[in-house]
Amino acid sequence: MPAIAYPPFPDDVPTVPLLIIDYALIKAGDEKEIGRLWEAATELGFWYLKNHGADEEVSEMFEMGAETMELPFEEKMKFEQGDNGLSAGYKALGATATDETGTLDGAEFINISRDDALSYPTPTHRTYPSTVNARMESTITPFVRKSVDINLTLMRVLNDKLGLPEGALEGKHALEEHSGSEARCIKSPTNQEMSAEKAALGAHTDFGSLSFLHNRLGGLQVMPPSTETWKYVKPLPGHAICNLGDAMAVFSAGILRSNVHRVVTPPKAQAAFDRWSIVFFSRPGNSVVLEPLAGSKMIKEAREAAPGKYETGSTAADWFARRTRYQRIKNRKGPETWKASRGTEHRDDTVNLAA
Numbered sequence: 001m002p003a004i005a006y007p008p009f010p011d012d013v014p015t016v017p018l019l020i021i022d023y024a025l026i027k028a029g030d031e032k033e034i035g036r037l038w039e040a041a042t043e044l045g046f047w048y049l050k051n052h053g054a055d056e057e058v059s060e061m062f063e064m065g066a067e068t069m070e071l072p073f074e075e076k077m078k079f080e081q082g083d084n085g086l087s088a089g090y091k092a093l094g095a096t097a098t099d100e101t102g103t104l105d106g107a108e109f110i111n112i113s114r115d116d117a118l119s120y121p122t123p124t125h126r127t128y129p130s131t132v133n134a135r136m137e138s139t140i141t142p143f144v145r146k147s148v149d150i151n152l153t154l155m156r157v158l159n160d161k162l163g164l165p166e167g168a169l170e171g172k173h174a175l176e177e178h179s180g181s182e183a184r185c186i187k188s189p190t191n192q193e194m195s196a197e198k199a200a201l202g203a204h205t206d207f208g209s210l211s212f213l214h215n216r217l218g219g220l221q222v223m224p225p226s227t228e229t230w231k232y233v234k235p236l237p238g239h240a241i242c243n244l245g246d247a248m249a250v251f252s253a254g255i256l257r258s259n260v261h262r263v264v265t266p267p268k269a270q271a272a273f274d275r276w277s278i279v280f281f282s283r284p285g286n287s288v289v290l291e292p293l294a295g296s297k298m299i300k301e302a303r304e305a306a307p308g309k310y311e312t313g314s315t316a317a318d319w320f321a322r323r324t325r326y327q328r329i330k331n332r333k334g335p336e337t338w339k340a341s342r343g344t345e346h347r348d349d350t351v352n353l354a355a
Contacts, residue, residue, distance in 0.1 A: 016044070043257065046241065095328060121133075188274065212282075323340075
């Protein structure tokens with residue numbers, strides 16, 4: 001992707017003040033920085049991460065994404081996700097709903113399964129376009145490995161702060177078990193009318209455990225807890241944006257936040273440009289049952305304070321497939337379909353929906 005001189009993010013739009021967490025200090029065991037990570041994880045569920053060391057891999061992932069999106073539409077559709085709950089593959093513009101009325105999304109993306117990246121050239125879940133294959137060993141697999149390492153490092157810190165036995169959270173994300181973990185490149189084209197009501201990606205909580213996001217333009221918005229106001233997350237050069245997903249909210253009985261967010265058109269002058277993002281989603285192993293984890297007094301008390309709320313009765317694989325499947329516009333039946341695609345923090349509190 002050629003370098004583009006994007007206009008600066010405007011200073012007169014409402015933004016959410018995310019904490020900046022220094023990954024180097026986290027790795028060094030700095031107690032003050034660990035305390036700030038815990039604050040971010042329990043209050044908003046979003047934070048900036050600096051000194052993560054993945055800038056080169058991220059830049060190359062943007063190049064891979066641009067090469068893939070430039071392929072003819074018919075070629076990309078040979079690797080389409082489908083409507084049965086598989087996330088890996090290509091998703092075309094307008095393939096999913098962004099609200100209960102069936103408004104179509106305004107983003108296309110390519111998802112590459114962590115398992116396929118690590119097993120390449122042998123497919124685990126599916127095959128990919130030629131542009132992905134050409135970059136798998138040089139670009140995608142290194143990005144996946146570094147993202148996995150960063151996310152697991154953060155999880156170990158949260159594991160200890162929750163008072164869980166050593167390795168409890170990490171064990172739910174073992175590389176030896178297949179999962180829905182994946183890398184994604186998203187393109188939201190500029191040549192479309194995209195109001196707040198017609199978001200590129202509708203309001204949602206993330207499916208999995210921890211997301212490691214990189215973008216170069218605004219557009220990501222978060223609704224802080226106990227408010228009804230959307231606020232932009234300002235992109236900071238060299239800083240990733242991390243956020244927790246549903247699995248971490250469930251594992252911790254709501255102590256950790258999986259907050260609602262969405263993607264809209266970049267603000268003001270930035271709206272004239274295509275919006276690109278790179279993200280890695282860490283998700284639990286497919287057989288992992290989504291329920292509060294044992295071994296922590298803190299989690300036990302939170303679980304008892306909200307009986308049944310975090311008892312999903314679902315494996316990670318079924319939870320993920322259900323949410324993916326019911327976002328697909330071809331599976332839409334009515335508002336109940338949208339409701340079935342929701343997560344732990346959505347306003348109608350649908351955590352107990354079965355797969």
